[in-house]
Amino acid sequence: VQLLPTFQRYEPQAVAVIGPDSTQLALTTAAILGIFLVPEISYEASVETLSLKRLYPSFLRTIPSDRQQVKAIFLLLQHFGWTWVVLLGSDNTYGRAGLDALHKLLSASDVCVAYRGTIPTNSDASNPELHNLVRILTDVRVNVTIVFSNSQSARPFFEVVVQRNITGMVWVGSEDWSLSQTIWQVPGIQTIGTVIGMTVEKPESVMLERFESWKMVEEDAVAKCASTAEAGGESAGSAWLDCTQHCTGCCSLTAAPNTYDAQASFNVYSAVYAVAHGLHNLLGCASGACSKGTVYPWQLLQKIRQVNFTLYKSRISFDASGDIRKGYDIVMWNWSGSSWASHVIGTFHVNPDRLSIDPGKVLWHTKDGQAPTSVCSKACQPGERRLQQSRHRCCFSCVACPLGTFLNRSDPYSCQACGLDEWAPAGSEACFNRTVEFLSWSETLSWVLLTLAVLLMLLMAALAVLFALNASTPVVKSAGGKMCFLMLGSLACTCSSLFFYFGEPTRLACLLRMPLFAISFTVFLSCVATRSFQILCIFKLNVRCPALYDAWLRRQGPVLFVAASTAVQAMLCLAAEATSPSVPLRDYGAQPDRVMLQCAPSAAAGAATAYTVLLSVGCFALSYAGTDLPAGYNEAKSLTVSLLLHLGCSAAVLCSQGALRGRAEAAAKVLGALGTLGALLGGYFVPRAFVILLRPQQNTVEHFQMAIQAYTRRR
Template structure:
């Protein structure tokens, strides 16, 4: 008859702690039952992550790390060697399937792709069609790295089939259950399968490992001395036992026994020298076991809140370089925080150059190339260069991102760069090369004005137009000053003055030239046929009216241009990819073209009038010089009109300034410099007698 107690608070069981069992499947059952009674259960083999759930298994602890840590270690190992194209295999039990699911979940959340997931059937031999089909699929997926999360019983026939089907040159990543199992490395021909790298629970030096030997009055070897009454007889060094003996499992058992001993030692107050004889309840012992913290042969023993031991893994690698099988510890995985360290010098790969094999579906793209996914696996892709104006952000390898408006990027770029702001700066060497002749030209105009003012009563100055010369020189100087508006960062004022100042002042000069040429033609050619024409021209103030009307027409065109399309500073982002052009816009419009065309038309009129007077007396004939000057001015104007849409930025500003300089210099040189030459170097030609003789020779030539 079973007596049902009202509470377990004072329940005195025959057993206060359980060590074991040695499998995950059995531990799931015992942990569920013992947790009802809060009897501490310390497993040395069960690694299933589910057992860490204290809601279901409050009294379960273990001296072997959880599979959760092993999965993290394998994941970090894959990342360490850049293996992104792998296959996952697991045994058909709770250990394998749970490890497979946890690892798959972690890999799919990263940049590692799982080419194939397979289950190794249990209780099969090397003749099993299922195993042969599994290996065939593994060869077809063409991966170089396969992770085998399995127990040792299931994985042996699998590797027998791998050897039979001549699968070689691969990397096999093993879980801790089989990576050091003797039954696996004894498979005939397994040396040919490639490199085997696996996980192994952290071990202490086997030469110092001893099973629990105690001496009467000596206590347990550890961080605390226990007053025990039993003697261990027949205890041996673990390193002297046969190979079949699982040294690591033995040390896990050893650690579990010491854990219970330390819990009892603390619960009974043995630290004072005398242990209490009171009743030990399982739930009391459970609390003490959770708090143990001691060192056992250089191995630290303590548990976290989930009852998992704070212990990492060794990364081991099989070594066939000697006469028999051995392994090297090539790295370690530590917890809290999780970290993996690998000693590359200890690794012996199966490759000819002893370099780590690669396992990728597609080779990495070149910098600045995005990935174009070709299948459901994101690791399988083709590479497409990011076009100009876009860049590849390393956080998103599948899309090229556009640069901002004030940035640029070349083809295959991984970053955007600030665009250079371009304008004709005052400090640029080309600016100084243009400003120097501009200033010299203005000084020359001022000098000519002074020279003509000092010789205003001479025939040369009078024939050049008299007082009109000063208006012409002033307009040229004003037009020359407009060139300064092309230098420096454009502002609203410089953009507004640039076109009207040049066009209006240039129109005044051309109008004066046209008026003077027309008057001379009237005097020498038209006065014979229409004698009243010149008289009416002078009486009605024709020169003033023509100059004023012509200038007013140009002013109206300039005002219309500013009204319809105001010239304001603007940034042109479309001229060049790497530069932003800071200019006055718009560059070309119908009204601005009309203002320029009006100047060209007026130049053509001046050219026609000058050419018509080519046979006049030499003192009044500037046809040669003025014709060449006007031809140069027409050529420069035509060049500016034709290239104003093609040239942009600094080049366009230089072209406009250079064209204006050439025009102004040519007109100044063609009209005023010959007269200055006569005044300064040929004073005998600057007399009324010389002019009278020239007129008489012209009259006689006409009469003849």
């Protein structure tokens, strides 16, 4: 071997090599020829390793790389939803490399490999390894097996499959054996199930017809050569030499299967044309006259990589890895009795990678004629996450996502929590916006409550006018005189505080509604307590302790008591708002699908409520103590009932606070306040208005004097 300092001027006898037809040989020749940058175009070597240009810089091929075949098989599995498969490959470079590439691709997807095995080479159907391999297939219980093997290794394997009576499975075959006669001629193979294979895209039918015509001519030439040889003699030997110069391999070629010949010869045909186009471009033959200069291999290699032409409607060009840009046909075996045939049911195209299957051409060899399934676990229902049960991610149980979570399809193994303003029912695939709930102005319940509040305020205004017109009458004086207007005004303020419960809570509404209600209602209760105490002093305590009533009047007791009681309540409310102010709050915990807008309860507000209740109890005690007073001054019955109703409404509201939230809580508070106001108006003011309007004879000084005299006689 002559060593040269550079290969730029290297002039070999052959500037390009076409072949060989096996992967093992191509790996050797490509490594050697790559050193000298001699173009080598293989028509059968498909292993993906040959695409590595740093190792095989001058290698090209007219058969697609196994990388594309692996993609086609993967897309086929995805198309039919097969996620539980077995991978088998021949124990050679072709099988091992194909299995590695396929296993790597499946591992990154949702397809699981139940078992991966190797088919031993140079064996027969009696090999115990093959029988053990087939036994494993039945144990793992899969319906789809991918066999990435050459035809020599695949034949004994399928012989064992037939012997062990494995039926109804789907076999996905690699390009090497999918249409191999040695496989489909295995006795009884039509019982194994459905066979789907990969084949290189078929050339145009015109090309196949030309090849068949050529083959027939060659067969005639071989027969002629044979008959001449039988005549014997030197002339016969000379004639045979002429024949073999025409075609030295006619006999073996005509004995090969038709389909294999057609496809393989077209790959060779494409390789020859690729070299021819490269030379054509290198020598500048497009101008009409080819250059006579020296052709160096590295120059031709550059031109071959750039070729782009059409050969019988088949585009011939190479990518950066030296691989031809060609896809695969997806074929399915069909049987009519013992007659075998194959039909193209789909195609795999490259750049971009896409698979298309014609469902009308698919004929499943199953009991029901339907597409078989091959999954480890059935798919979960929408909103159910996968709970993995083994190392295979395809084997799982299904668990519904709990309330407030959803299943994102990008991660089927975990449920994701919804946002703060979102919710999801159990077993959901999406979150929904929560309904924002508050006691709005526009809903029917609000209109009913507002109508009652307005009617109460109109009643208070009417009572105030009536009492003002009859201010000098005994009934109005016995009710408190001018103090009645303060009491009605405080009740009106109490009623007006209810309007802050409607609409979306604001900071101002939350700050005002509790203090306004508590202080106004305290004024009313203080007036009631003062009035009850005064009447009690006049009729019961004045005799026993006259100085007490005189001091009460002389020291402005009623005014001081009302002012002091109101001031205490005001201070309690101020302290409550200062320590923990009531602000708008979004309550997310009440109901999963709703957001309750309400005012945050103040921890110190309980003191103001307790003071109101204490004052109410005091009023009740004073009114109850005057049950035997004269009829004109006896408010015990009506006022006691009113205060009992008030305490009952207050207790109901306090008890409902833990059970009701949002709109219901606000409505309950408004309804309780309306019940209290209605009871107090009905128990204290309405009976007097009844007397003024309908019993005027009882609204006289004489009637009240008679009542006092009757009370005095009883005592």
